[in-house]
Amino acid sequence: MCTKLVNASLKRQGMSDIRESFNNEIGTDFRGEIMYGEMLSGHTSIAVGGPADMYVLPYDAVSLKTCLMFANDRGLAVLVLGGGTNVIVDDNGYRGMVISLKHFNMIKTTDDPDERVDLFVETGVPLQRLINYCIERGYAGIEGLTGIPGTVGGAIIGNSGSFGQEIRDVVESIVVINLSGMIKRLERDEFSFGYRRSSVEQGLIILSANMRFKKSEPEVLSGKASECISRKKNTQPLSERSAGCVYMNPEGRAAGMLIEEAGCKGMRAGDIEVSRVHANYFINRGNGTASDFLKLMKMVEARVFEHSGVSLEPEVRVIAGKHE
Ligand SMILES: Cc1cc2nc3c(=O)[nH]c(=O)nc-3n(C[C@H](O)[C@H](O)[C@H](O)COP(=O)(O)OP(=O)(O)OC[C@H]3O[C@@H](n4cnc5c(N)ncnc54)[C@H](O)[C@@H]3O)c2cc1C
Numbered sequence: 001m002c003t004k005l006v007n008a009s010l011k012r013q014g015m016s017d018i019r020e021s022f023n024n025e026i027g028t029d030f031r032g033e034i035m036y037g038e039m040l041s042g043h044t045s046i047a048v049g050g051p052a053d054m055y056v057l058p059y060d061a062v063s064l065k066t067c068l069m070f071a072n073d074r075g076l077a078v079l080v081l082g083g084g085t086n087v088i089v090d091d092n093g094y095r096g097m098v099i100s101l102k103h104f105n106m107i108k109t110t111d112d113p114d115e116r117v118d119l120f121v122e123t124g125v126p127l128q129r130l131i132n133y134c135i136e137r138g139y140a141g142i143e144g145l146t147g148i149p150g151t152v153g154g155a156i157i158g159n160s161g162s163f164g165q166e167i168r169d170v171v172e173s174i175v176v177i178n179l180s181g182m183i184k185r186l187e188r189d190e191f192s193f194g195y196r197r198s199s200v201e202q203g204l205i206i207l208s209a210n211m212r213f214k215k216s217e218p219e220v221l222s223g224k225a226s227e228c229i230s231r232k233k234n235t236q237p238l239s240e241r242s243a244g245c246v247y248m249n250p251e252g253r254a255a256g257m258l259i260e261e262a263g264c265k266g267m268r269a270g271d272i273e274v275s276r277v278h279a280n281y282f283i284n285r286g287n288g289t290a291s292d293f294l295k296l297m298k299m300v301e302a303r304v305f306e307h308s309g310v311s312l313e314p315e316v317r318v319i320a321g322k323h324e
Contacts, residue, residue: 015053022054022070029066032058032103040093043100044084045149046243046282048290050093050321052079057100061207064099065181068205071097072179079319080205082154083126086244090321091290100124101153104207107133115215118172122208123153127160135221139213141170146225147232149244153206158315159193163228168193170211176204183207196248196315237277241284246297247312255312256280259300262307269296294318 019036034056040049053076058064071078077096081087101124111118117139121130127150131142144165148155155167156174174191177183192199200206232238247255259265259279267274268285270292275281282296301312 018053018074018076021074026066026070029063030056030058031060031063032056038098040081040084040089040098043081043098044087044089044243045241046088046284046288046293047241048091048284048288048293049084049089049319050091052094052096052098054097055100056097057102059103061177061183064101064177064205064207065183067097067099068177068179068181072181078179080153082123082157083150085150086154086158086315087317087319088243088290088293089319092321094319094321099205101151101205101207110210117213117215119211119213120208121152121211123151123156123206125152126150127152127155131225134213135225136218138216138218138221140216140221141165141211141213142167143221143225144228146228147238152209156206156209157198157200158196159198160196162232166193168198170213172210172212174200174206174210175208176200176206178205179203235278237275237281237283240275240277240281242275242281243293243316245280245315246282246300247280248315250310250312253310254280258304258308258310258312262300262303264300264303267296267299267303269293269299272296274300290318 015036034054036054037051038055039051041047056067058067079094079096079098081098081100104122104124106122107125107130108120109117110120127145127148130152131146135143142165144163145160148160148162156171159166159168161167173185173187175183175185249255256279259274264274265276265279271284271286271288272292273283273285275283282293304310304312
């Protein structure tokens with residue numbers, strides 16, 4: 001979720017003013033961690049991104065609401081960052097408040113009849129932790145997502161999926177908070193999912209989800225998960241620093257294959273390189289930057305268009321850093 005609100009007074013307000021206002025006005029109403037000028041390259045899997053004016057990790061919903069109201073009052077832009085595994089953050093950083101829901105990390109059973117189980121899952125839970133939790137207990141539905149990094153929140157926003165399963169298969173409802181701090185529950189028919197997209201994006205932060213799983217056997221599920229991870233290890237650069245797939249697959253085509261056929265494997269801008277293992281991944285080979293990444297995207301898009309006439313659509317989300 002990325003919102004950009006331009007406010008003339010904010011432009012004049014420096015980082016030390018923001019810190020002072022926060023401490024003076026709401027310091028005691030906030031439980032959590034707060035950092036000023038935190039480098040976002042430390043919070044993205046491709047290790048790019050400059051400093052955030054504010055980087056906050058609230059401990060509870062009240063503290064989150066306090067932060068949102070502080071940001072809202074000042075016209076501060078707000079960005080929720082999950083695992084940072086599908087985003088490219090500007091080298092200039094983020095002029096506003098970046099929120100991490102890392103402390104929203106509860107998984108709880110809410111219903112457990114014979115054939116299925118319902119879980120309440122907070123969105124700061126790492127997706128792999130939820131997958132392991134389900135596999136160990138024999139809850140089927142997301143074992144095919146094994147190996148996808150990031151959080152449950154990011155997975156819902158992008159409808160993450162692999163090997164024929166997607167997070168939408170198990171999501172029954174979600175609880176969201178808007179930028180004014182209003183919390184509400186959205187049932188499954190009030191939002192939709194598409195290929196690597198959901199309709200949840202506009203101005204809403206997902207706090208938790210209610211998920212439904214079928215019962216199966218842990219051994220069966222762990223067998224499937226092992227198969228998925230070994231196929232991934234053979235075909236994707238999992239140990240390299242990347243932001244996942246750069247482009248969505250066009251109808252009936254694989255973006256990676258189009259990029260490979262256009263001769264882009266190994267193509268480079270600065271320290272960002274098109275992976276030689278899977279061409280739809282760009283790798284940070286050292287000190288790559290967001291501007292290198294964007295430059296490489298332009299080069300690849302032009303080559304692919306020239307070669308096949310296909311215009312590639314980005315899957316990664318590019319987070320702009322500055323107010324206009
Ligand atoms: C090596 C590698 C392999 C990958 N393999 C796959 C794959 O097989 N399949 C697949 O689908 N993806 C894959 N990905 C992409 C990525 O891991 C997923 O899209 C992941 O679900 C993103 O989650 P995140 O927490 O990192 O989100 P982030 O990258 O932090 O954020 C993504 C977007 O979601 C928003 N967001 C995050 N949390 C919330 C929230 N609680 N409320 C509102 N908005 C929120 C952010 O603002 C941003 O717009 C891969 C990535 C890597 C690096």
